[in-house]
Each structure stands twice: as C-alpha cells, then as structure tokens.
Amino acid sequence: MALTGTTIDDVKAVLVSVLGIEDRAATIDAGTELLGNLPELDSMAVLELVAALEERFGVVIDDDEVTAEVFDTLGSLSELIDAKL
Numbered sequence: 001m002a003l004t005g006t007t008i009d010d011v012k013a014v015l016v017s018v019l020g021i022e023d024r025a026a027t028i029d030a031g032t033e034l035l036g037n038l039p040e041l042d043s044m045a046v047l048e049l050v051a052a053l054e055e056r057f058g059v060v061i062d063d064d065e066v067t068a069e070v071f072d073t074l075g076s077l078s079e080l081i082d083a084k085l
Helices: 005-019 022-027 043-057 074-084
Strands: none
Touching: 005 022, 005 043, 005 074, 043 074
C-alpha cells in the first residue's frame, strides 16, 4: 500500500500530541528517526502512542507489531497504520 501524505500528517499529529513536542513539529517528517532520536519516546510513551494511534485510526496494533523497525521513523510507523486501514 502506498504511503499517503495524509496518513503521515495524521500520525505525526498524534506523535506530537502524545509526546508534547509541539515546538518541534515543524522539524518532523517521514524520515525523522523516532527511537533513540526523540528522548521523549521512552517505553511508556510508546505504549501511550500505540493506544492513541489505535483510538485515532480505529485499528488494533498487536504486541508483536510493536518493534524497533516499526518505530524506526515516522514513515515506518505511518506504513503500519496505512497497512491497517
């Protein structure tokens, strides 16, 4: 499935809201590394982000889908959501 700009923007909005990084939103794009790059994205924040994404998009993200690869970049996280829609 092709990644859509709308999905990236929507996932970014959830990410920025959950992490409280509105001041850095303009610097985040599909290639932005998440894990290891955003100090706010710790293990608890990952769980909060998963719950917020599930609620926003009406999808279920299985535990085995919460991997370092999925949370590598905003683009890879958006690809998971796109695949679920």
